[in-house]
Amino acid sequence: MRALRTPAIAFVVCSLVLLGGGLQSAIGNNPVLSFMLLGTFLIHMSVRPGRTEWIATLALAALLRFGYASLVPLQPYFLSQFIHWGSFLGLASLLAMLARKRWRVFLAAGALPYSWLIVAFSLGFTTHTARTYDGLLLQFDSGLGFLPSFVLGQLLAGRPILREITHTVYVALPLGAACLLAWDLRCQRRNEPRPVRLIPMYVTTMILGYLLYWIYPAAGPTFAFASGFPNAPPGRWAILYGAIQPFTAPRNAMPSLHFGAMVLLVWNSRGWRPWARAAAMCFAAAVAFSTLALGEHYLIDLIVAFPFVMATQALWTVAVPFSSSERYGTVAAGLLATAAWLIALRWGAYLFFSWPALAWGSMAVTVAGTIWMERRLARVADGLVPGRTVVKEIPEILVNH
Secondary structure, three states: OHHHHHHHHHHHHHHHHHHOOOHHHHOOOOHHHHHHHHHHHHHHHHOOOOHHHHHHHHHHHHHHHHHHHHHOOOOOOOOHHHHOHHHHHHHHHHHHHHHOOOHHHHHHHHHHHHHHHHHHHHHHHHOOOOOOOHHHHHHHHHOOOOOHHHHHHHHHOOOHHHHHHHHHHHHOOHHHHHHHHHHHHHHHHOOOOOOOOHHHHHHHHHHHHHHHHHHOOOOOHHHHOOOOOOOOOOOHHHHHHOOOOOOOOOOOOOOOHHHHHHHHHHHOOOOOOHHHHHHHHHHHHHHHHHHHHOOOOOHHHHHHHHHHHHHHHHHOOOOOOOOOHHHHHHHHHHHHHHHHHHHHHHHOHHHHHHOHHHHHHHHHHHHHHHHHHHHHHHHHHHHHOOOOOOOOOOOOHHHHO
């Protein structure tokens, strides 16, 4: 593994600097990237660098910010005067970690902006998919007796400040992963057991989720029903028989990786202090609200995310041998449930539309079953890790800085 470290670092650095994917113009102007790089800064600070290092990092961030602004205009958006600093703090942290040869921390912190580059590059390909199953997903949601995304979207209509706050929560998603990665590094430094390998888990979730976008392409109601979202939802017969006009938008709705990442945050924050875990749960709930209210997802997208991320969580719960039924059974159950939902939503959406009890019951069984199986696996993992103790802390950056 040590022999692969230098090539891995060189690959990440060259990719971030040279490949682009809109990276150069997005620094400071794309709020998602700013939050990604802010997460990089938080991970750097979580290792508690010395005073000289963190002062130098802050000074370098200021130089990068004002130097960049002199070359590339910074586009204004809600709270941009604060959010865009995340980009320059993160870049300064990456340079500081390279200078101090903090290789392990650099690879963990660099995973966030690197994932942005990959996502920005790869999602564009999904727009070339002519077909979209948004009509079937809306048909399922309609079977619940109301359209959750339209109802929540109407709460934001005519309230620009609330909408901007909701959008900020939506793009702040990387902060959850940053906290988990910082905590994971803390456990490594103290030689504390880590039942789940977080970075491989997130990478696997992204790769498999991207593949599912091609299997079940959908974009979300704000794109597929742009003329009517959120105040003019389609009528019953339009939902049942209506065709969707062609539109250009990434087909990244099914399953919701946004919400799936929040589920992983909650599951893997069990070792944190109660107040910190409660904050993680509130953040997850806020992101779930934002995905629906902004029209980025249908409710069923969030439901299918449960078994999907359960499978990737179990796949990388290395504290439990894969030969154990609790582990391989959880992986298999998650993948089978995800596949079953995709099949049912492709060829059986009308059944859910016609029988609301079936729609509600299927969702309840999926969520409850997923939570039960994941908790069972977590209990087994805690029992098998030698010297396993619950770490009652959150990453130190959130406590001491």
